[in-house]
Amino acid sequence: MYQTLLQYLKRYDFSFLGSFFAIFLVGVLNLYSATHSQSHEGLDMLYRSQIIWWLLASVVAVVVSVVFNPKTFERVSYFAYGVTFFLLILVMVMGDVGMGAQRWLQLGPIRMQPSEFMKLGLAMALARYFARVQPEKELTFRDLLIPGIIAGVPAIMVILQPDLGTGMLLLLIFAMMIFYKRLKWRTIITLVVGALVAGVLMYNFGLREYQRKRIHTFIDPYADAKGSGYNAIQSEIAIGSGRLFGKGFKNSSQASLQYLPENHTDFVFAIFNEEHGFFGSVFLVVLYLIMFMRLIWLASSVQRFYDSVLVVGIMSIFFWHTFVNMSMVSGLMPIVGIPLPMMSYGGSAMLTYGVCIGMVTAISNSRNFFN
């Protein structure tokens, strides 16, 4: 009995699940620290609902990994994409306006953000397409037409919400997946050069004055410090003031003085850095790196090509979120609203991660079956 259980557990990839769980633990503690002194009612209890969301996400992960097998994922790929796409349309028609953008969808008692689900839906649809249509072929321009539509239409819809950050993220996920599917180097270079030329032309002739100003703000936040520049500066002060070892748990002054906006969602990384310093951030970054490396390794060790592409897709969801969020908080990128996986507060995102983890685990376990 004991032996069988051990045999069963051995199939699980603990380095991946371990890092995932560790990041979540750090995240909840950090969330507690970031919000314990908030004046807004309910915000100081946010870490509790985050735990509840995480428990829900874990249940989802277990169900997905135990009940389904990877072949099922492949079968339902387009269906999943279709459902999330339909939800996106619903948001456009009857969505709730929150924070100046139409992102939320209220269905009965459930309130959700379909653009979160779209990331996974997109990864699944692309994986199926690449696994079925000439899987051995290196991609050229012509082969990008249909995948481009699969990714481009929802991305544009999300950008129109308007949620520029999430829309760009969908495109980044798409980019990483076509790169994995062996997009030809010549095509890559043409694309990059074309994008640069188009960007310069857009900037000079296509953009309006205020849009240009936004770009200036990113390049030099100190020039417009009262607008979005104010957040950027406060965020940098928070990070920098942590120095090597940080100010200690619950000692963030920038957060408690409420200089940082949204310090329970997009700016959690700044609070973490202020309290735990450079060593703290190295620790956190390493945790994330373990997770990503393990996923990349998994992508090359599975038997089925669909599984491989899907794992790369899921990896890029996590990677781009993490990288974009950390970059914007530390001033490497302009501030767009992208949360940090497992660290920022957010229910829809948490559930999406739950499904992702479940899928990855199912794929990882099926691999060991044949050993």
Add this chain to the structure above:
Amino acid sequence: MFGEEELVKVHKTRAGMIGNIVFAAFGLLLARLWYLQVYKGEQLHQFSIQNRLRKEVVWAPRGMIHSRDDQLLVDNIPRYDAILTPQYLLEKEVTLEKLHKILMLEPGSIEKLLKKNQNQATYRPITIKKNIGFEELAQIESLNAELPGVSVQTFISREYKDKEVGAHLLGYISEISQQQLPKFRKRDAMDYRLGDFIGQFGIEEQLDKFLRGANGHEFVEVDSRGRRKRYINTDNLFKGIEDEKPNQGMNVKLTIDRDMQMAGYAALEGKVGSIIAIDIESGEVLAMVSRPAFDPSQFSRGLTPEYWRSLITNTENPLRDRNIQEHYSPGSTFKAITGISAFEEGVIDENTEVFCNGNLRFGRKVYHCWKQAGHGATSITKAIRESCNVFFQRAAMKMSIDTIAKYANMFGLGKRTGISLPREVSGLIPTEAWKQKRYGQVWQPGETLSCAIGQSYVLASTIQMAQAYGAIANGGKIYRPYVVKDIYTPKGEFIKTFTPELLSDFKLKNEKTLKYVREGLFQVVNNPKGTAFARRGKGIMMAGKTGTSQVVRATADKVYQKCEQMDYDYRHHGVFVGFAPYDKPRIAAAALVEHGCHGSSAATPVVEAVVTAYMQKYHPESYLENLEKDKDIHAQWVKTLKAAAPAEE
């Protein structure tokens, strides 16, 4: 063709490259963090410790409120609070001792406050004394360096010049409470916070978005003890940060006349009740007073618990505006409407005479007239003049309640007047269908008799009665009552100007109807036999009707009991509604005095005072002319009385 496993292998190179990309990305990120936390760490750390940029709200002054005669009713005055931020408190005992002395507080009281607030974050300031005087202010400011953590906060307080007068109309502002936060955030789509002030009653509530103005903000640099260092403008790091000046709220001019308010307030002294006066040719409300009242200034200064308790434990409910938020049985003042219905329906004409012997038997019930001996032969004018119940009940026997309700509705009763003030009640004019719906019972004919004299189910507010009598005076024009004339910017540009709104203009079929009803109303006040003759006033040529609103239905043995001998809570309310001057009506007014027993003695003087103030101020020639006429009328009546006296004996 490749097998699946070969396919995966073929892509291994790209997987490796992706791994390199991930490494490179995080390498770049860690380099940036190194730059911020180690290379610039010391500098930024110093910055976060010593120099804190604080964004402070600069409150916008609320708009001012003027009366129609351009007198300032509501003003803003600065108010100072002493506040303490526990985070910055040093040498606690010494500081607190000094502070106790300066503010003349009981020793230990600040410690108590600190203890009470110990659960909240230490950077949040605690108010230790509200409304400090100039001397205290000067001491705190000059001892700034010795009192770390202590500072003075300036607020703009709302000052209501006439205190309680018109308090219900003007309303008050007060801090948003925890429970109200979500409601107001949703209503105005504004991110209110605790401590924000908002209009919560009357004009202050209704016009809040105009009066409020827009708060500004300024960036101040504070040191590690929370003391202001200097205003930001030189430091490179904060180059370009700009303050935003607040915008003062809009000013408001009311239709209300201050002198008439004062007169109404004084006339209600010692009474519980209300008075409202309306310009009948526009619907402008000229006076609107309800007593007991409250002092709105107390709310904006931060209500003391004692004052609040005194308000909510007062059984007379000073927070209620009795003009629009309360409805009563209109009593005999409703007889004018019954009379009009009967006339219009052809049930009576000017020659109809009814014999009143003091009571009326209907079915198994006996309906008493207020005059035990009866009024004898009674015509419509006499019935109104002497308020004969039997006359109107006999007329009502020949009509259905729905007919009476039709005319009552025409005169605006039974529905809200639509005055732009919060929480107006609608009153009630019953119909057969209404009773069926409300109680599931059939309408009893006897109930029509009670309703005909304004008792039973009939309910009306004073504003509705004033509007109805205004329509009797002006020949059927119903205007929406309004209290705001203009809204304008501090610079004097008009944002909104309110003009009369004619809601309906009906013509009665029989042109004699209003003539004889008005004649009756005139005699109520100006005929020695009229019920209000004793309180008729001088020089105003008023017409009107007294009424008694029964609080509990009088049982048979108590019908003729003296009202003054009853327990206070069981005494009738006194009502008077009228218009003036009779020959050229301009103003309609209604007053109600709770438990005042009689319309004539309790409510008539209130209306008379306000109407007199109006005539003296706005129509002085007419007032003087009418003073002369009064003498003539009086002399004439004395003569006819003398001539008639022997015959009556």
